[in-house]
Amino acid sequence: MELARKIEILAESAKYDVSCSSSGVENNTRQGTVGSTAVSGICHSFTPDGRCVSLLKILFTNACIFDCHYCINRKSNAIPRATFTPQEIADLTMDFYMRNYIEGLFLSSAIIKNEDYTCELLIKALRILREEKGFRGYIHVKAIPGADEKLIEELGFLADRMSVNVELPSRESLKLLAPDKDPYALYKPMKQITKKKQEESYLPMVVKKGPSFVPAGQSTQMIIGASPESDRSIVKISENLYQRYDLKRVYYSAYIPVNQDSLLPAVNSEPPLLREHRLYQADWLMRFYRFSADEILTEEKPNFNLYLDPKANWAVQHYDQFPVDLQTAPYERLLRVPGIGPKGAQNIVKARKYYRLHLNDLKKLGIVIKRAQYFISCNRETPAGLIKDPEWIISSLISSKQYNTLKQLNTQSTSEQLSLFDVERFEHAKAKG
Numbered sequence: 001m002e003l004a005r006k007i008e009i010l011a012e013s014a015k016y017d018v019s020c021s022s023s024g025v026e027n028n029t030r031q032g033t034v035g036s037t038a039v040s041g042i043c044h045s046f047t048p049d050g051r052c053v054s055l056l057k058i059l060f061t062n063a064c065i066f067d068c069h070y071c072i073n074r075k076s077n078a079i080p081r082a083t084f085t086p087q088e089i090a091d092l093t094m095d096f097y098m099r100n101y102i103e104g105l106f107l108s109s110a111i112i113k114n115e116d117y118t119c120e121l122l123i124k125a126l127r128i129l130r131e132e133k134g135f136r137g138y139i140h141v142k143a144i145p146g147a148d149e150k151l152i153e154e155l156g157f158l159a160d161r162m163s164v165n166v167e168l169p170s171r172e173s174l175k176l177l178a179p180d181k182d183p184y185a186l187y188k189p190m191k192q193i194t195k196k197k198q199e200e201s202y203l204p205m206v207v208k209k210g211p212s213f214v215p216a217g218q219s220t221q222m223i224i225g226a227s228p229e230s231d232r233s234i235v236k237i238s239e240n241l242y243q244r245y246d247l248k249r250v251y252y253s254a255y256i257p258v259n260q261d262s263l264l265p266a267v268n269s270e271p272p273l274l275r276e277h278r279l280y281q282a283d284w285l286m287r288f289y290r291f292s293a294d295e296i297l298t299e300e301k302p303n304f305n306l307y308l309d310p311k312a313n314w315a316v317q318h319y320d321q322f323p324v325d326l327q328t329a330p331y332e333r334l335l336r337v338p339g340i341g342p343k344g345a346q347n348i349v350k351a352r353k354y355y356r357l358h359l360n361d362l363k364k365l366g367i368v369i370k371r372a373q374y375f376i377s378c379n380r381e382t383p384a385g386l387i388k389d390p391e392w393i394i395s396s397l398i399s400s401k402q403y404n405t406l407k408q409l410n411t412q413s414t415s416e417q418l419s420l421f422d423v424e425r426f427e428h429a430k431a432k433g
């Protein structure tokens with residue numbers, strides 16, 4: 001098969017993987033504009049020092065021996081198949097790099113023959129790149145769960161970042177929708193990477209020689225909306241992953257129906273993009289705003305209010321904790337106010353050392369007054385003309401159309417996630433199988 005055809009097939013097959021930052025964003029070019037994030041092949045990611053880099057995003061092979069229900073590359077699908085050689089991957093990366101198209105590589109793979117064999121092929125490709133071609137650019141590689149620990153370690157010394165995809169938010173869903181995968185094997189490489197990085201961090205600088213083990217850390221990806229877990233269980237899993245494995249990022253991928261399958265949402269259904277967005281907002285709250293998963297979503301309300309962002313939703317549900325007085329509240333309390341981010345909170349803390357704050361000062365301190373006004377006071381003065389009622393605040397924060405829909409949903413007292421997923425069908429299949 002011609003190399004160009006392989007590239008076409010394998011870049012297309014890789015586009016459903018979102019564990020690099022720009023994938024999954026639909027932003028097609030129009031006449032008179034440049035740049036598209038929808039076309040597969042090149043994606044963007046961030047290096048440990050915060051630089052945004054373009055990566056060649058490609059699968060080593062899509063000739064998978066597994067049959068995961070949700071995946072376009074599953075063995076039972078009749079799609080064109082292709083496999084690179086390690087040399088081709090190395091040549092391609094160098095070629096694109098020399099032409100200034102890319103600054104690095106994002107390499108993933110389906111399972112060809114078995115996990116060890118697949119991992120060995122990835123290692124070969126990266127060895128040629130690093131050792132024969134002297135490539136020092138950024139490499140993000142997918143760890144292959146189930147491969148031997150030695151191979152995972154070897155791969156980790158050749159890459160900057162590794163990711164191990166959790167795939168689905170529960171072991172039950174994995175068993176049902178990815179029957180060839182061992183749910184326990186998925187977490188093994190994650191654990192191994194964490195341990196190896198910890199061991200490395202204990203070594204004194206003088207002893208450290210040669211390349212570091214995955215210097216940009218590890219990340220993971222979860223598919224959202226292919227299985228019936230609540231938002232709360234997804235957020236709790238993410239929290240757990242951050243704490244246990246020191247992950248750099250948990251990526252969420254709204255399930256894009258690609259297969260006709262009775263266990264999955266219909267092919268013509270829309271991917272739950274708003275839900276994915278809310279999950280990223282919740283992720284942000286955990287990483288930068290000191291929220292715990294239990295605070296963001298409770299057992300009684302396990303799913304996001306799709307009309308309100310999770311921070312505003314939390315604030316209206318805990319309205320008894322407001323207003324927060326900006327002149328006296330500690331930094332942690334300031335962070336809880338919708339419209340105040342870490343930078344804004346820092347600015348407030350700094351500014352009030354020198355002068356008494358006034359509501360008129362807030363804009364220049366980087367506060368989004370439109371959102372914060374319902375939840376703040378400044379030296380006991382509150383913004384004028386506002387009604388101190390959570391219901392009124394919700395209606396002011398969202399559009400009247402959204403508010404009416406929200407009210408209607410509340411009257412129906414549904415706790416069901418707004419998704420097209422058929423829970424009953426899933427439960428039935430789970431019981432059978």
Ligand code: SF4
Nearest residue numbers: 064066068071074110
């Ligand atoms: S292992 Fe499963 S998810 Fe991965 S490529 Fe194969 S079928 Fe797709």
